[in-house]
Amino acid sequence: MAAYENHDSAACKRVDDGITRVFQLLGKRWSGPIVSVLVEQPAYFADLRRAIPGISERMLSDRLAELGAAGLVLREVDEGPPLRVSYRLTEAGAALEPALRELAGWAKVHLPDAAACPATSLERPAGPPA
Secondary structure, three states: OHHHHOOOHHHOOOOOHHHHHHHHHHOOOOHHHHHHHHHHOOEEHHHHHHHOOOOOHHHHHHHHHHHHHOOOEEEEEEOOOOOEEEEEEOHHHHOOHHHHHHHHHHHHHHOOOOOOOOOOHHHOOOOOOO
């Protein structure tokens, strides 16, 4: 026990500040799925809600606002009629695609789940847009 009491906590390896910031934002429930949907194409609010089962309108709105404040998502109002709001990734948000693709591949290998949805677009090899 005495060895732990004399331990110099400053000597411990610290978590990288960048990793901390990424997971503070994208580690929140729903943030990753929202970005992964928007990687494919811009989407209206209702389309995002349908694409992410289980998310409430309030939570979707809150997460979109956070992602917007972080500079990853742009909110655009289509005047209509009817008035519709669409969302798309900024250049910074779109730059997450390779990392999301890698995470999806890692999860497929290391977090197998029999109840998972069929292959998502993030698991497809990169190629020209359809």
